[in-house]
Amino acid sequence: MPGEIDTILFDFDGTLVEVSIDFAKMRRDILALQPGYGVPINDKLYILEMIDDAKKRIAEQDEQKAIAFEEKANEIVLSVEIEAASIAQLLPGTKETLNILKSQGTKIGIVTRNCRQVVEFVLERTQLPYDILLTRDDVKKIKPDPEHLLTALRLLGSEPQRSLMVGDHTTDIIAGKGADMKTAWLKRPNTSLSLDDISPDFVLVEIPKLLEIVALHGLKGA
Numbered sequence: 001m002p003g004e005i006d007t008i009l010f011d012f013d014g015t016l017v018e019v020s021i022d023f024a025k026m027r028r029d030i031l032a033l034q035p036g037y038g039v040p041i042n043d044k045l046y047i048l049e050m051i052d053d054a055k056k057r058i059a060e061q062d063e064q065k066a067i068a069f070e071e072k073a074n075e076i077v078l079s080v081e082i083e084a085a086s087i088a089q090l091l092p093g094t095k096e097t098l099n100i101l102k103s104q105g106t107k108i109g110i111v112t113r114n115c116r117q118v119v120e121f122v123l124e125r126t127q128l129p130y131d132i133l134l135t136r137d138d139v140k141k142i143k144p145d146p147e148h149l150l151t152a153l154r155l156l157g158s159e160p161q162r163s164l165m166v167g168d169h170t171t172d173i174i175a176g177k178g179a180d181m182k183t184a185w186l187k188r189p190n191t192s193l194s195l196d197d198i199s200p201d202f203v204l205v206e207i208p209k210l211l212e213i214v215a216l217h218g219l220k221g222a
Contacts, residue, residue: 007158011167012112093208146178
C-alpha cells in the first residue's frame with residue numbers, strides 16, 4: 001500500500017550491538033594533543049567534529065601540522081574503537097529480528113559514525129544480515145547530517161518516505177528527520193535523553209519490538 005515501509009536503516013553502536021567505547025578516554029587523549037598545535041580544541045563538539053574543527057584551525061597556520069594532528073587524533077579514535085570491538089556483543093534479539101525483516105523482503109542498511117574496519121570486524125563475527133553498510137569512512141557527511149542516510153537510500157534504490165531510521169542517539173533521529181524518514185528511537189536503560197529532546201515517530205525498548213511496530217503500522221511484511 002502507498003507509504004508502507006520497505007527499508008530500515010539502523011545505527012550500529014548502542015542499537016544493534018553493545019559496544020562500550022570509552023569516549024571519555026578518547027576525548028581526554030585528543031585534548032592532550034592540544035599543546036603541540038597552538039590552537040584550543042573545542043571540547044563541546046562531538047569527537048569527530050572536534051577533530052575536524054581543530055584540523056581546520058591548525059591548517060590556517062600550518063597545513064602539515066594540521067595533517068599530523070588529524071592522523072594522531074584518528075589513531076586515538078581507532079585504538080579505542082578496536083579495543084571496544086573486541087568484546088562487543090549483539091543486543092538481545094537483534095540477529096533474530098533482522099533475519100525476520102530480511103525474510104519479509106525488507107531492505108536493511110547500517111549507517112554509523114564508527115569506522116569500517118571496526119564495524120566489519122564485529123559484523124563478520126556476529127553474522128548480522130544487511131544489504132548495505134556506510135561508515136564514516138564511506139561518506140563525506142556523517143550523521144547528524146541527513147546526507148549520510150540519503151546516500152544509503154540512494155544506493156539501496158529506496159525512497160525516504162518509505163524508509164525508517166532506527167537509533168539510540170540524537171544524531172540518528174535528527175538525521176532521520178532531516179532525510180524525511182520515519183524515525184524510531186531505541187530507548188536504552190539509563191539514557192539521559194527524553195522524548196522531548198528528540199520527538200521520534202516511534203519508541204522501542206528493545207530491537208524485537210520493531211516487529212510489533214511494523215505489524216501495527218502496516219509496514220512491509222506485516
